[in-house]
Amino acid sequence: MSAPMSAPTGGPAGTRVPVTAGVPPLGEAVLHRLPPVGLAELVERASRQTRVDRKYVVPLAELDHVLAGIGAGVEDGARVLEIDGARSFAYESVYFDTPDLVSYLGAARRRRRRFKVRTRTYVDAASCWVEVKTRGTRGTTVKERLPYDLVHRDVLDEDGLRFTAEVLDAAAVPLGDGDGIPDLRPTLVSRYRRATLHLPATDSRTTIDTGLTWTALGPDGTPSAPPLALAGMAVVETKTGSTPSSTDRLLWRHGYRPVRISKYGTGMAALHPGLPATPWHRVLTQDVGPHLVAA
Secondary structure (H helix, E strand, O other): OOOOOOOOOOOOOOOOOOOOOOOOOOOHHHOOOOOEEOHHHHHHHHOOOEEEEEEEEEEHHHHHHHHHHHHHHHOOOOEEEOEOOEOOEEEEEEEEEOOOOHHHHHHHOOOOOOEEEEEEEEOOOOEEEEEEEEEOHHHOEEEEEEEEOHHHOOOOOHHHHHHHHHHHHHOOOOOOOOOOOOOOEEEEEEEEEEEEEEEHHHOEEEEEEEEEEEEEEOOOOOEOOOOEEEOOEEEEEEEEOOOOOHHHHHHHHOOOOOOOOOHHHHHHHHHOOOOOOHHHHHHHHHHHHHHEEEO
């Protein structure tokens, strides 16, 4: 088992990439127009774990213009998550896969019973969860999560593996050894800053991710290749029920269409060009690839 990654509070880094590397702050000018919403209220009103996700890649220079439309009456009551005066927050996700990349290849080959396993760290709050995503009906994403030890976020301990096995079994995802425990190892870490909007008219959320970096990990959790950064672009994601949100419609009016971008799938394909990557070919060649730089 690998040594733990450095903690957000400034623990020893060893050979690990620091948690906040390549994650510049999101400019407050983009977000200051909207009134705030607290975390507790956001969770109560718009905590969608089963949802339809639509993702867009938008130049940073256009973000203010697009969000200004939300603040100018396109979505009455829209608010931005604010915690202790901050409106954007550092995130880290460590993704896990089998030695033969069953999770990645399931997405690359568009298998119906595909899945994704990660630890999600809220860096500013120094809190961590293990999360398992599966596919629900009609293209929905179903996410199950469990509080997790921050220090061990780059490995799955017995509790994390058992939780993962239970979720996958309930979703009828065939994975595991004779005891039903999957052999999952760290493969990728993504880091970025996120701002979150609450859109009450459609009971939905919009997230804006900037400063995205990807680092490939070896089986022991150490970086196996130089990291890549998505420069000058934001990943905007809407999380709704079956009805598109006002953010979707606003982006459509500005000429943006949903793209297939997965932080795990696209990151792995960018870092490992030999892998099959048909679902992300267009986004890699047109939306992401031209903006990838060494982090």
